[in-house]
Amino acid sequence: MIIATIGSHSALQILHGAKKEGFQTMIIADNKREGFYKNFSFINSVSAYTSLDEAVSMINEIKDNGILIPHGSLVEYLGKERVDRIETKIFGNRKIFEWEANQKKKMELLKKSNIKIPEIFERPEDVDRLVIVKLNGAKGGKGYFLAKNKSEVKEGIQKLIESKMIRDEAEVIIQEYVIGVPMYFQFFYSNIINRTEIFGIDIRYETNIDGLRRLTYEYMKELEIDPTFVVVGNIPAVARESLLPVALEYANNFVRTTKELVSPGMIGPFCLESIVTDNSDIVVFEFSGRIVAGTNLYINGSPYSWLYWDEPMSMGRRIAREIRVANEKDKLSLVVS
Numbered sequence: 001m002i003i004a005t006i007g008s009h010s011a012l013q014i015l016h017g018a019k020k021e022g023f024q025t026m027i028i029a030d031n032k033r034e035g036f037y038k039n040f041s042f043i044n045s046v047s048a049y050t051s052l053d054e055a056v057s058m059i060n061e062i063k064d065n066g067i068l069i070p071h072g073s074l075v076e077y078l079g080k081e082r083v084d085r086i087e088t089k090i091f092g093n094r095k096i097f098e099w100e101a102n103q104k105k106k107m108e109l110l111k112k113s114n115i116k117i118p119e120i121f122e123r124p125e126d127v128d129r130l131v132i133v134k135l136n137g138a139k140g141g142k143g144y145f146l147a148k149n150k151s152e153v154k155e156g157i158q159k160l161i162e163s164k165m166i167r168d169e170a171e172v173i174i175q176e177y178v179i180g181v182p183m184y185f186q187f188f189y190s191n192i193i194n195r196t197e198i199f200g201i202d203i204r205y206e207t208n209i210d211g212l213r214r215l216t217y218e219y220m221k222e223l224e225i226d227p228t229f230v231v232v233g234n235i236p237a238v239a240r241e242s243l244l245p246v247a248l249e250y251a252n253n254f255v256r257t258t259k260e261l262v263s264p265g266m267i268g269p270f271c272l273e274s275i276v277t278d279n280s281d282i283v284v285f286e287f288s289g290r291i292v293a294g295t296n297l298y299i300n301g302s303p304y305s306w307l308y309w310d311e312p313m314s315m316g317r318r319i320a321r322e323i324r325v326a327n328e329k330d331k332l333s334l335v336v337s
């Protein structure tokens with residue numbers, strides 16, 4: 001069986017893990033990256049595409065003997081329409097993609113899971129505090145902005161429309177900006193052993209909200225530098241142990257809700273992106289229904305994955321392990337869609 005993925009995001013980790021679990025591995029990458037991916041001996045074949053339609057054909061070539069592992073760049077690169085044309089089995093539940101791409105549906109899923117979320121403002125006129133305005137889809141924070149009041153929200157939205165990043169107001173979500181520290185809790189849900197594992201924690205390294213700490217307040221004011229949220233890397237974290245039971249409870253609630261609303265529910269990796277406040281509340285402002293790039297930190301296992309596995313277990317390897325075990329138990333259909 002071949003494990004394949006698109007050449008970006010967490011592809012190296014995914015295929016490294018797949019090789020460790022005994023699979024053949026394949027990467028489907030933009031031809032400009034072909035040389036890069038050829039550096040790695042755990043990748044058995046590199047299929048270089050020159051167009052996104054060609055990428056879809058390459059994925060479909062392994063429909064009888066392969067599984068595609070989705071990651072954050074899959075829908076972003078190929079677009080929804082092309083992803084719908086993928087005939088090869090995809091690890092996890094494809095229906096989650098649609099919920100993930102829509103900020104409003106996304107927050108609804110969290111709310112229904114009894115997870116604390118930031119206040120959401122339906123219209124710019126309702127804004128009464130510091131907010132963050134976000135765009136649909138996993139655009140790595142591009143285009144997001146902070147606004148202190150309704151007129152700043154309106155101005156910012158207008159700029160996004162003028163720069164053609166959005167067509168209208170309906171494409172943004174306006175959220176209370178929660179003060180605290182970010183912690184992105186990574187999980188793996190196995191429907192084969194019916195267990196949610198806490199797999200790691202990371203913090204996204206974002207320009208230039210993180211860079212601004214290096215400037216004095218006077219400079220920032222003088223240069224009129226606005227904070228932006230473009231993800232360029234990840235930093236590892238561990239949480240106070242007393243936060244973990246709440247994080248895991250949230251994760252289990254989330255799995256339960258997805259079973260009800262997006263049957264057959266969450267399968268495999270997911271992430272609850274949170275802000276931890278100074279009274280130790282975990283406020284979840286977003287989820288990712290697939291592997292997040294922050295797991296790349298833990299290619300040799302994380303401080304949490306060791307607690308379950310006692311062996312180096314990356315998220316990529318955990319996915320491959322699930323596929324292997326499901327296959328051995330004749331339950332492969334439970335982990336792919």
Ligand code: AMP
Pocket residue numbers: 118132134140141144175176177178179182204206229273275285286
């Ligand atoms: P997202 O694309 O939703 O993950 O957001 C990108 C970045 O914006 C996050 O990594 C945080 O730094 C920040 N952020 C998003 N939503 C909030 C929020 N409600 N409160 C505080 N910070 C946020």
